Amino acid sequence: MEQLLALLKKFFGYTSFRPLQAEIIQHILLKKDSLVLMPTGGGKSICYQLPAIYLPGITLVISPLIALMKDQVEGLIANGVPAASLNSMISESEQQQVKQLCVQGKIKLLYISPERVKAEADWFLPRLDVSLIAIDEAHCISHWGHDFRPEYTQLAILKERFPKVPFIALTATADKVTRTDIVAQLRLNDPKIFISSFDRPNLSLTVRRGLNQREKIRVMVHFIRQHQGQSGIIYCLRRSTTEMLVDELGKYAIRAGAYHAGLSPQEREKAQDDFINDRVEVVCATVAFGMGIDKSNIRWVIHFNMPGSIENYYQEIGRAGRDGAKSDTLLFYSLADLIVLRQFAEESGQQEVNLEKLNRMQRYCETDICRRRILLSYFGEEVDKDCGNCDVCLNPPERFDGSVLVQKALSAVIRTNQQVAIDMLIYILRGSARVDLTEKGYHHIKTYGAGRDVPYLEWKEYIYQMIQLGFLEVDYANGNKLKVTSLGNKVLYGQSKALLTKYRPTEKDTKLSRGKVAEEKAAKTRSAYSLQTQADEQLWNALKQLRYQLAEKEKTPAYIIFTDAALEDMVELKPTTMEEFAQVRGVGQIKLEKYGRTFISLIRFVLKMPKLKE
Numbered sequence: 001m002e003q004l005l006a007l008l009k010k011f012f013g014y015t016s017f018r019p020l021q022a023e024i025i026q027h028i029l030l031k032k033d034s035l036v037l038m039p040t041g042g043g044k045s046i047c048y049q050l051p052a053i054y055l056p057g058i059t060l061v062i063s064p065l066i067a068l069m070k071d072q073v074e075g076l077i078a079n080g081v082p083a084a085s086l087n088s089m090i091s092e093s094e095q096q097q098v099k100q101l102c103v104q105g106k107i108k109l110l111y112i113s114p115e116r117v118k119a120e121a122d123w124f125l126p127r128l129d130v131s132l133i134a135i136d137e138a139h140c141i142s143h144w145g146h147d148f149r150p151e152y153t154q155l156a157i158l159k160e161r162f163p164k165v166p167f168i169a170l171t172a173t174a175d176k177v178t179r180t181d182i183v184a185q186l187r188l189n190d191p192k193i194f195i196s197s198f199d200r201p202n203l204s205l206t207v208r209r210g211l212n213q214r215e216k217i218r219v220m221v222h223f224i225r226q227h228q229g230q231s232g233i234i235y236c237l238r239r240s241t242t243e244m245l246v247d248e249l250g251k252y253a254i255r256a257g258a259y260h261a262g263l264s265p266q267e268r269e270k271a272q273d274d275f276i277n278d279r280v281e282v283v284c285a286t287v288a289f290g291m292g293i294d295k296s297n298i299r300w301v302i303h304f305n306m307p308g309s310i311e312n313y314y315q316e317i318g319r320a321g322r323d324g325a326k327s328d329t330l331l332f333y334s335l336a337d338l339i340v341l342r343q344f345a346e347e348s349g350q351q352e353v354n355l356e357k358l359n360r361m362q363r364y365c366e367t368d369i370c371r372r373r374i375l376l377s378y379f380g381e382e383v384d385k386d387c388g389n390c391d392v393c394l395n396p397p398e399r400f401d402g403s404v405l406v407q408k409a410l411s412a413v414i415r416t417n418q419q420v421a422i423d424m425l426i427y428i429l430r431g432s433a434r435v436d437l438t439e440k441g442y443h444h445i446k447t448y449g450a451g452r453d454v455p456y457l458e459w460k461e462y463i464y465q466m467i468q469l470g471f472l473e474v475d476y477a478n479g480n481k482l483k484v485t486s487l488g489n490k491v492l493y494g495q496s497k498a499l500l501t502k503y504r505p506t507e508k509d510t511k512l513s514r515g516k517v518a519e520e521k522a523a524k525t526r527s528a529y530s531l532q533t534q535a536d537e538q539l540w541n542a543l544k545q546l547r548y549q550l551a552e553k554e555k556t557p558a559y560i561i562f563t564d565a566a567l568e569d570m571v572e573l574k575p576t577t578m579e580e581f582a583q584v585r586g587v588g589q590i591k592l593e594k595y596g597r598t599f600i601s602l603i604r605f606v607l608k609m610p611k612l613k614e
Contacts, residue, residue: 242260416428
């Protein structure tokens with residue numbers, strides 16, 4: 001472990017591991033398979049990049065997008081790690097050169113697409129001394145996943161070619177069904193499943209409901225102006241919307257570019273390159289954009305339209321604040337979006353699953369429960385307190401002790417042997433005489449009719465709250481049947497209370513004002529968090545300018561040189577010696593030697609400047 005920590009500091013500039021990283025790396029070094037679920041920005045890459053440096057031979061990284069490969073390879077090379085990629089964008093002669101370097105043992109990490117694996121599996125790959133195989137964005141392999149990619153299903157061929165090599169599959173989002181499918185499709189050998197906390201406390205979560213297009217644009221412009229000079233993504237359902245928003249934002253002098261599948265490859269590459277290199281502040285994109293973006297200084301994400309699932313939403317908002325610094329998200333929800341997405345789900349190959357996932361996304365938008373608790377509960381993470389950093393928490397709704405209601409519902413689920421879905425549970429609680437209920441004998445259980453006094457729609461609202469609070473979970477692979485969780489058992493047996501949000505049958509105008517309140521409070525939080533003095537702001541701006549100039553000179557994205565988090569550390573620590581600069585987050589040996597003196601000189605110069613009046 002001492003050797004690994006030394007390598008972590010030397011190549012990546014960190015002095016300690018983040019949660020689960022050390023355990024995952026140790027498991028790999030025991031040559032055992034693993035499946036890693038870790039949120040975007042949680043440090044997944046270190047889990048295979050550090051063992052790749054430590055182990056002899058080469059590590060294969062199966063990656064779905066050329067842009068993602070390019071970003072990862074550039075970052076590794078900047079840190080002094082020999083890495084390369086094989087993809088269709090490099091010439092035949094370059095490909096041959098990469099292959100030769102791999103065979104000679106001069107490359108530690110080779111990034112390769114799933115399509116390319118099959119072509120190289122019989123001749124090139126067996127010639128390599130492979131020590132580890134990493135499957136990135138592993139949810140793509142699953143038929144149940146939100147980003148199914150058929151080429152990923154052929155990756156089991158790697159298990160045949162390299163039966164003794166450890167595999168690590170990594171993803172930021174996968175529910176229980178998807179996890180099981182990933183393990184089966186890849187033929188992982190008794191893998192250990194590592195599930196990191198999905199909590200991203202640095203992300204604020206806000207939903208605005210019922211706004212028309214004009215109102216959404218007005219709110220959005222105000223939001224972007226609050227993030228002056230910061231990078232952000234706006235996700236849209238339609239290609240035409242991305243183009244429209246670029247035009248609208250241009251009227252307010254906001255530099256934006258469009259990205260969607262209707263553009264030519266060259267146009268898409270330019271749009272992405274302009275965003276990565278900060279030539280535009282904003283990219284307006286369909287879901288085709290983002291998986292290949294490793295840009296660490298994205299400070300905000302807006303969903304102009306509601307996503308089709310919580311997995312999609314979580315993956316997309318995760319592109320903000322990858323460096324751990326505070327970032328904001330805003331989602332607009334409307335009935336029109338819901339109608340379009342329902343049509344997409346009904347026309348998909350997995351109608352039932354996709355409709356249920358859309359239903360959960362809809363409930364996330366409509367509910368008055370802490371949004372972070374809903375997200376974490378969806379991914380099976382139990383949380384017993386609110387986050388304090390979403391629009392609901394910043395302006396809380398009226399709540400009541402719903403423990404008795406919850407106990408009635410959970411008791412009914414238990415007494416049916418956890419074999420009922422939401423509607424049947426409500427019929428039981430309300431004492432319905434439906435034939436399908438009496439045929440199963442549910443009218444004989446003790447809790448039959450225990451909730452007659454609560455209307456159907458009200459019960460439905462409360463049961464969804466129970467799911468979102470983590471008292472119940474939905475078994476999608478088994479007819480959407482409800483299961484009581486360990487957190488639910490605590491309420492059922494009186495060990496803890498359940499606070500529910502009071503049911504409101506119609507959306508009031510007052511709800512729309514919550515977004516404004518939340519925005520104001522979030523803005524105060526941001527200003528309190530960030531630069532404390534004008535002198536700090538002066539140093540921050542100088543560091544950003546230096547970083548930009550170096551990036552232009554080296555023709556590389558600015559965040560490859562140093563992340564925003566590293567610059568914030570420089571502002572806080574104000575290092576004026578090489579020893580002090582080495583303590584900055586993300587400063588490894590290579591970057592210390594390459595940039596240390598330049599940044600130290602700037603810091604010294606700014607500190608000697610006359611201080612502005614606070």
